[in-house]
């Protein structure tokens with residue numbers, strides 16, 4: 001659905017030039033929720049603004065729905081942009097227009113008839129749960145309500161793609177959660193492709209199918225959220241995940257415990273339905289190894305449950321190796337940490 | 339210096355002066371807004387363009403606007419006499435005052451328009467751009483409605499400036515309340531008429547300011 005090829009964006013000229021994106025490649029499939037995560041200044045906003053050409057890349061191609069947007073005339077670009085909705089961190093609603101008129105805005109741009117506008121806007125008001133607020137002005141709404149208006153406005157022209165630029169970063173945790181739920185709902189209902197950028201891992205974990213990690217204007221790691229989240233490779237990715245699953249401290253302490261018998265610390269990851277099975281206890285009963293759980297997390301990534309345990313196994317070294325092999329046979333991820 | 343005697347005042351002359359002032363104000367305000375609004379929009383757009391050629395248009399336009407704004411109004415009236423004659427046929431009286439009033443106030447108003455427009459949140463403009471709005475749609479559906487309170491404030495300031503300009507034009511026989519005040523108060527030293535003229539001008543300015551403030555408040559949504 002979206003294909004960014006060798007995207008480079010420089011701001012300024014000469015000695016004042018900053019390279020926000022350098023030869024970035026990215027591909028987003030139809031109907032998926034794709035997350036881009038990165039620290040402040042990594043180039044996230046530049047990246048997402050290049051997708052609808054609010055920012056024109058210095059070089060590279062931007063393909064959306066089979067069209068290279070960089071090759072279009074102003075007029076055709078305006079037409080293509082109607083197929084791409086966008087929501088913003090600071091909502092960017094017209095302060096002089098009511099909720100109704102804000103949602104109707106994209107429809108009036110294309111001279112939709114009054115009765116069609118009314119039907120569509122009422123539909124959208126119901127979708128985002130703002131029927132009672134239709135005559136209010138943005139200043140009279142809470143942050144979450146403003147973002148709902150933003151979403152309804154973005155959906156009015158029935159786009160194929162929705163771009164979200166830090167859409168929940170200005171909202172409190174509960175409101176963030178309800179907005180993410182709404183995004184997930186419209187993604188399923190309309191098979192809408194969603195690209196969202198964020199600096200918060202929990203946003204990715206909550207609704208994204210795939211994720212890319214951006215750092216210094218390039219993608220350093222990408223893949224299914226379950227893979228990237230549970231087996232991060234790049235230091236920047238680990239950095240983001242540390243907040244959610246912090247192991248380093250515990251492992252260091254576990255290593256310092258002097259044990260009379262041999263012991264190994266391992267990270268065991270359960271994914272999907274295996275999360276709820278008693279695999280670990282069954283296997284140690286067979287192999288006669290003891291274990292202590294140093295840390296454990298059970299949560300979900302989008303709809304996939306996962307568990308991650310940091311376990312110290314104690315016993316005969318050979319038995320510990322057998323235990324590890326059995327766990328892997330059962331389909332768990334095992335990483336020896338010390 | 340004796341006391342004031344208001345019994346000898348020719349009220350008909352005052353009524354004519356009021357009417358003349360309102361005519362000058364109305365006509366010059368309308369033309370000032372008609373010319374100044376697009377000029378302000380052009381200034382705004384040109385200042386933001388990424389094209390070098392458009393930017394140089396801005397520099398030139400901005401220079402002309404600054405010059406017109408810095409010429410004292412009295413001098414503008416005199417300097418414009420030939421042009422004024424060309425446009426309205428006469429260079430004095432109510433009609434002859436209108437062209438210099440417009441030329442004096444339109445650049446001033448244009449600058450205020452430019453400032454109001456540049457106060458519109460960039461994010462909102464970008465959102466519209468992202469929805470496929472054309473430049474014309476952005477001007478008509480985003481910039482002007484969002485800047486509306488600022489534009490009404492600009493109109494209020496401009497029209498009050500025009501009141502003081504019309505008063506000045508009295509010096510060259512422009513007619514109206516300013517003319518009356520100067521003719522009686524300054525040349526004939528009849529204070530009564532001057533006082534009444536000044537009071538009427540103050541009332542006019544107060545009224546315009548209040549009406550303007552009300553409009554601004556009515557359209558402010560933040």
Ligand SMILES: Nc1ncnc2c1ncn2[C@@H]1O[C@H](COP(=O)(O)OP(=O)(O)O)[C@@H](O)[C@H]1O
Nearest residue numbers: 011018020038039040041042043044045046047
């Ligand atoms: N309009 C601009 N002019 C100059 N530099 C910019 C502009 N926008 C972004 N940058 C620079 O580009 C880099 C990436 O910025 P941005 O894409 O906003 O990052 P993020 O959204 O990840 O915080 C930063 O170094 C930033 O300073």
Ligand SMILES: [Mg+2]
Nearest residue numbers: 044045046166
């Ligand atoms: Mg940003």
